[in-house]
Amino acid sequence: MLRLLLLLLSTWTGSAMVRVPLRRVPSIRAQLRTQGLLENFLKDHRPDMFNRRYAQCFPPGTPSLRLRRSSEKIYNFMDAQYYGEISVGTPPQNFSVIFDTGSADLWVPSSYCVSQACALHRRFKAFESTTFHHDGRIFGIHYGSGHLMGVMGRDTVQIGEMTILNQEFGESVYEPGSAFVTAKFDGVLGLAYQSLAEIMGNPVFDNMLAQKIVDQPVFSFYLSRRTRTSNPEGELLLGGIDEAMYNRPINWLPVTAKGYWQIKMESVAVQGVSSFCSRGCHAIVDTGTSLIGGPTNEILSLQQLLGATPTNVGEFLIDCARLSSLPQVTFILGGKEYTLTAEHYVRREAYGNKDLCFSGFEAIDIISPEGPLWILGDVFLTEYYSIFDRGLDRIGLAHARHPTE
Numbered sequence: 001m002l003r004l005l006l007l008l009l010s011t012w013t014g015s016a017m018v019r020v021p022l023r024r025v026p027s028i029r030a031q032l033r034t035q036g037l038l039e040n041f042l043k044d045h046r047p048d049m050f051n052r053r054y055a056q057c058f059p060p061g062t063p064s065l066r067l068r069r070s071s072e073k074i075y076n077f078m079d080a081q082y083y084g085e086i087s088v089g090t091p092p093q094n095f096s097v098i099f100d101t102g103s104a105d106l107w108v109p110s111s112y113c114v115s116q117a118c119a120l121h122r123r124f125k126a127f128e129s130t131t132f133h134h135d136g137r138i139f140g141i142h143y144g145s146g147h148l149m150g151v152m153g154r155d156t157v158q159i160g161e162m163t164i165l166n167q168e169f170g171e172s173v174y175e176p177g178s179a180f181v182t183a184k185f186d187g188v189l190g191l192a193y194q195s196l197a198e199i200m201g202n203p204v205f206d207n208m209l210a211q212k213i214v215d216q217p218v219f220s221f222y223l224s225r226r227t228r229t230s231n232p233e234g235e236l237l238l239g240g241i242d243e244a245m246y247n248r249p250i251n252w253l254p255v256t257a258k259g260y261w262q263i264k265m266e267s268v269a270v271q272g273v274s275s276f277c278s279r280g281c282h283a284i285v286d287t288g289t290s291l292i293g294g295p296t297n298e299i300l301s302l303q304q305l306l307g308a309t310p311t312n313v314g315e316f317l318i319d320c321a322r323l324s325s326l327p328q329v330t331f332i333l334g335g336k337e338y339t340l341t342a343e344h345y346v347r348r349e350a351y352g353n354k355d356l357c358f359s360g361f362e363a364i365d366i367i368s369p370e371g372p373l374w375i376l377g378d379v380f381l382t383e384y385y386s387i388f389d390r391g392l393d394r395i396g397l398a399h400a401r402h403p404t405e
Contacts, residue, residue, distance in 0.1 A: 017215050018160030019242075020084040020099070022234030023184075024224060082223060082234045082287070082378065083185040087158045088169065089129030095122050095186040099221075099236050100288030101261050101388065102375075103190035104197035105141070106157070106204055110150060110171030117180035124171055131156045139170045139199045149174040152199055159204075159238065162213050168201030188288070191219065191388065193258045205238070209390065214239030217391035221287055222246075223382045225402050246385035246398040251336045255393040256370065260284040263333065263395055265374060268294075270305050271327035282370045283333075285386060285395055289377035292345065293364035300363065302329070308359040316359040318346055323357065331380070333397065344383055 083096045088108060095108045109118040111125045126132045135152035142148075150172040157167040172187070190197070191205055208214050222235045222245040235245070253263040265283040268276040276298045293299070306326055308316035318326070326342035345360040360379040365372065387396030 016162060016213065017237060017239035018162045020160055020236040020238065022082040022084045022099070022223070022236060023096075024082055024233040084234075084236060086189060088124055088167075089126075089155050090131040091128075092156075092158055093122070093124055093129070095124070096184065097187045097189040098185050098288055099191060100188050100286075101191045101221075102284065102286035102288040103188060104192040104194060104203040105139075105170060105188065105190045105199045106167065107139075107141070107148070107150060107170035107172055107199070108187035109175065110173050112171070113150075113173045113175065115172075115175040115180070117175040117183070118172070120181055121183075121186045126153060126155075126171065129155055133166070135168070141170075141198055147174075147176060148172050154201075157204060162208065162238065164204060164207050164211060164213070167204060167207055168199055170199050191287075192260055196259045205390065208238065216240050218387060218389050220245075220385065220387040220396075221381060222385055222400060223287075223378055225382055241387055241396075244401070246400055248398060250387065250396040250398045251334050252389075253334045253395045253397070255395065256282055257368065258393065260286065260373075261388060261395055262368075262370075262373070266332040266335070268298075268302075268374070269330040269332065269337075270302065272330070275305070276302065277374065281372065281374060282368065283331075283374040283376050284366075285376050285381070285388075287378065287381060287386075289375050290379065291347075291360050291362045291375075291377050292379050293362050293366075293375035293377065295372040295374075296363040296365055299361050302361055303359055306359060306361075316361070318342075318357045318359055320348065320355055320357040331376070336397075338380070338384060338397065340380065340383060345379055347379075 083098050085094060086097055087094050097106075097108070109121050109123045111123045111127075113123060126134070133154040135154060137152045138149065139152055140147055140149045150170045152168065152170055154166050154168050157164045157169070190203055192203070194203055194206055197203055202210065205219065209217050216239055218240060219236060219238045220241050222237075222242065224233050235242070256262050256264055262282055262284050265277055265281050267274045267278050267280070270276075276294070294302070303310070303316045306316075306318060307322065308318050310316055323342040323346060326346070328339050328341050329345060330337050330339040332338075347358045347360050349356050349358065364375060366375070367373075383400060384397045385400045387398075389396065
C-alpha cells in the first residue's frame, strides 16, 4: 500500500485545485450603445467588410482568412462579460482574459502591437521574460469585427497558484476595430478541445493535464446573476467541482464531438409545447458567448413567440412591462428540463433615464456534420452550474445557487 501511494505521488506531483474569481462588467455592446457608437460600429464591421478591405495586407495562406475557415466561429466578444486574471512570463506579467469554452487558443496583446486597442490594455513584453521562447510562426483569428493577427511564442503561464510550463500562446500585434478598445479584458484563454485550436500546440488545460498539476481532469463555472450583492460575481474552478455553488443532482451529458463542448439536445419547448429542435439537434456549451444562439429560421420564430421587435442593429427589443406575461423557454437535455423564465432570458440595460429590455436569443448559423448547432451561452449558464469533464468527455449541469437581494 505504501509503495502504491509513493508511486501515485511520484507520477502526479503538485496536483491541486485553483479558484479563479471572475468579474462581470457591462458588455461591449452595451458600452457602445451608451456612447451612441453601436450603430456606426456595426455598419463598419460587418463580418465580410474587413476581409474585402484588408485581406491583401496579411501574409498569403494565413489560415483564418481561408474561405469558410474561422477558428473562433462562435466566440462573441462584443457580448462577453466575465473575465479573470492570469500571468505570463518570468517575472509574471498580469493580464485579464475571457475564459472561453468556445475556443482553444491563448492570446494576449504584444508590446509590439500597433493598434489603438493595445495602447489601452496591458501588453506582453517578451524581452523582460527570462523564460520566453520565440516561435517564429504567425497566427490569425477572424472575428466579426475583423482579423486579429500576431506572432507565437512559448512561456510560463500562471493561473492562481498553478504554473504551466512552456505554454504556447499568441502575442497580438494587430487588433481590429473600436470594440477591442472598449473591451475590459486583454485577451482570451480557450478551454475547448485541441482540435479547435488555430495556434498549433496544446491548449492551456491540456498542458495542465499533461503536467499533472490539477487534482482532477475537470473544470467548472459559476456565473452570477445581475445582483448588487453577488459575491463572487463568477468563479472558474480548475481541477474540481465546488458543491457549495449548486444544488444536486448533476445531470451528466456525453460530449458528441471533441472540438467545441458539444452535446445532444432533444428539443426546445416554449410554454411546455415542443416548438424547435423537435427531432433532436446538437448544442454547444460556451462561456465565450453571452446569449443563447440558434439557427436563424428557428430563432426568428422564437422571437415572434416572445413578441420581440427587431432593431436596425440586429437586436430584438421586448417591452419591459410585459416580462411577467412572457412564456417560459425549456431546453430538454439528457431527458431533463432546463427552464428559463423571462427574468432569465431577457437582458435589461439602462439607457439614459430608462431601461431597455432585449431578447437573450440571437441567430447564429453554425453547420456541423450533425446539422445546425444551438449555443448555450451565459444567459443559460447563469442559471446552471456547468462542469466540463475531460477525463470522461462529458458535461455536468446542476441548478446554480444564487443569493437573493
